[in-house]
Amino acid sequence: MDTKYLYINTIGCQMNHYDSDQIAAVLRPLEYQMTPLMEMADLIIVNTCAIREKAEQKVFSFLGRLADIKRSKPDLLIGVGGCVAQQEGAGIMERMGHVDLVFGTSAISRLPRLIEQIESERCQVIDVDMSEGIDEFDFVGNESDNGEVTRFVTIMQGCDNFCSYCVVPYVRGRETSRESGKIINEIRTLVKAGVREVTLLGQNVNSYGKKEGLLTFSRLLELVNEVDGLLRIKFTTSHPKDLSKDLMFAFKDLEKLCKHIHLPVQSGSNRVLEMMNRKYTRELYLEKVKKLRTICPEIAITSDIIVGFPGETKHDFEQTLELIKEVRFDGLFAFKYSDRPNVTATRLPEKISEQEKRERLKEVLDLQDYYTTQANEALVGSEEKILVEGYSKKQKVVDLHGGRQNFQWTGRTSTNKIVNFVQGDGGISGDEIMAGRLVSIRIMKAFSHSLWGEPVKATNIPLGLRGEKTHVA
Ligand code: 5AD
Ligand code: SF4
Numbered sequence: 001m002d003t004k005y006l007y008i009n010t011i012g013c014q015m016n017h018y019d020s021d022q023i024a025a026v027l028r029p030l031e032y033q034m035t036p037l038m039e040m041a042d043l044i045i046v047n048t049c050a051i052r053e054k055a056e057q058k059v060f061s062f063l064g065r066l067a068d069i070k071r072s073k074p075d076l077l078i079g080v081g082g083c084v085a086q087q088e089g090a091g092i093m094e095r096m097g098h099v100d101l102v103f104g105t106s107a108i109s110r111l112p113r114l115i116e117q118i119e120s121e122r123c124q125v126i127d128v129d130m131s132e133g134i135d136e137f138d139f140v141g142n143e144s145d146n147g148e149v150t151r152f153v154t155i156m157q158g159c160d161n162f163c164s165y166c167v168v169p170y171v172r173g174r175e176t177s178r179e180s181g182k183i184i185n186e187i188r189t190l191v192k193a194g195v196r197e198v199t200l201l202g203q204n205v206n207s208y209g210k211k212e213g214l215l216t217f218s219r220l221l222e223l224v225n226e227v228d229g230l231l232r233i234k235f236t237t238s239h240p241k242d243l244s245k246d247l248m249f250a251f252k253d254l255e256k257l258c259k260h261i262h263l264p265v266q267s268g269s270n271r272v273l274e275m276m277n278r279k280y281t282r283e284l285y286l287e288k289v290k291k292l293r294t295i296c297p298e299i300a301i302t303s304d305i306i307v308g309f310p311g312e313t314k315h316d317f318e319q320t321l322e323l324i325k326e327v328r329f330d331g332l333f334a335f336k337y338s339d340r341p342n343v344t345a346t347r348l349p350e351k352i353s354e355q356e357k358r359e360r361l362k363e364v365l366d367l368q369d370y371y372t373t374q375a376n377e378a379l380v381g382s383e384e385k386i387l388v389e390g391y392s393k394k395q396k397v398v399d400l401h402g403g404r405q406n407f408q409w410t411g412r413t414s415t416n417k418i419v420n421f422v423q424g425d426g427g428i429s430g431d432e433i434m435a436g437r438l439v440s441i442r443i444m445k446a447f448s449h450s451l452w453g454e455p456v457k458a459t460n461i462p463l464g465l466r467g468e469k470t471h472v473a
Pocket of ligand 1: 051052165166167264266304305306335336337338339340
């Protein structure tokens with residue numbers, strides 16, 4: 001069989017990036033090989049996001065561009081997967097007649113069959129069936145084949161929370177957890193291939209296993225912590241209402257668990273939180289933050305904020321600003337509210353004008369910039385363990401030691417802050433491969449979104465060197 005080329009455009013969250021890896025893995029037996037060049041592709045898949053209006057617009061403008069390409073290359077197959085596919089179904093083909101396949105968020109395991117059908121019958125196919133629940137298939141194809149240090153691992157799908165602005169429960173279905181054995185096996189496979197850090201993914205990881213009577217999330221973390229060769233564990237996302245004491249203690253007790261939590265608050269006003277159906281108050285959120293910081297003082301906390309929710313008054317918005325000042329987040333993602341299909345907030349009156357939303361967004365981001373910079377500056381002079389992820393994007397070849405070339409590398413602290421440094425400083429010789437290693441770095445400079453440091457002499461034993469089989473399960 002001839003090799004065919006697959007190009008995937010992933011729009012949206014980490015969950016979609018994980019799904020794209022799975023799509024590539026299930027299509028490998030059909031001789032589809034990934035290409036980074038869209039012009040080379042025989043099959044283009046767009047993995048779509050419906051969370052905000054802007055992401056959905058991006059999907060349709062990309063699909064529009066593909067119409068021209070398909071006119072000059074009629075054999076090209078075009079597939080649309082993910083949340084917009086789930087939401088719109090046949091509507092996508094009505095709008096975009098050049099699309100061959102629409103497949104929903106639960107159809108990845110059925111993809112080979114769907115593609116084979118299109119290849120042989122040259123027909124249009126739609127599969128947005130969600131009745132089989134979690135899209136569990138054999139993850140054997142999920143080994144890291146491109147030398148990545150860090151990978152995502154889905155531990156649960158869907159969501160039962162029905163926040164009034166959110167489309168996720170409609171496009172990802174009911175909350176379903178994967179069995180811990182499958183999760184651990186997948187992580188072991190990744191580690192064997194050189195992965196050193198995993199991020200466990202779920203819409204609300206704190207309720208992992210509750211419905212199915214499986215392990216608790218904290219117990220799952222303990223099991224992941226025992227995987228030999230793995231250096232770091234991260235997870236996202238946590239719902240404040242379900243953040244348990246056990247999990248707070250896990251940050252203190254599990255040495256591989258990174259000291260960072262993404263804890264979306266969405267608003268600082270109890271009135272708005274109620275309208276959002278978030279099921280916690282501002283006071284409860286602040287109390288949980290306080291407890292967390294008492295148990296683990298180094299923890300970095302980031303959050304999401306929605307500005308301009310229908311009916312959000314100036315006073316409500318002020319309360320969000322006050323909460324940001326009180327918590328002093330390490331980082332923040334802020335979004336202008338947008339109406340989404342099916343969700344109840346779309347039917348609420350008192351919509352806030354675009355202009356007002358824009359101004360509120362700017363105010364939140366400006367305020368947060370101050371705290372992000374402060375959190376970064378507080379690290380100047382300290383020594384941090386960095387997991388090196390690879391060459392820095394802003395690669396400059398720096399000649400530090402008598403003509404030897406040294407490279408700029410990038411990695412993260414346990415608190416998820418980006419640190420760049422130059423190899424060759426601090427006793428690491430210029431020709432060592434740094435990716436996948438934990439190195440000690442003295443932080444020298446703070447910028448708004450990254451740090452600059454120098455390796456600390458003598459402390460940089462080659463921990464977790466890539467390919468070091470003795471560390472690997
Ligand atoms: N409008 C704006 N932001 C939204 N989010 C989710 N739904 C919407 C919406 N309709 C934001 C929330 C969530 C993040 C992933 O996206 O802040 O935490
Ligand atoms: Fe959406 Fe709320 Fe579920 Fe998060 S918890 S995915 S915001 S419904």
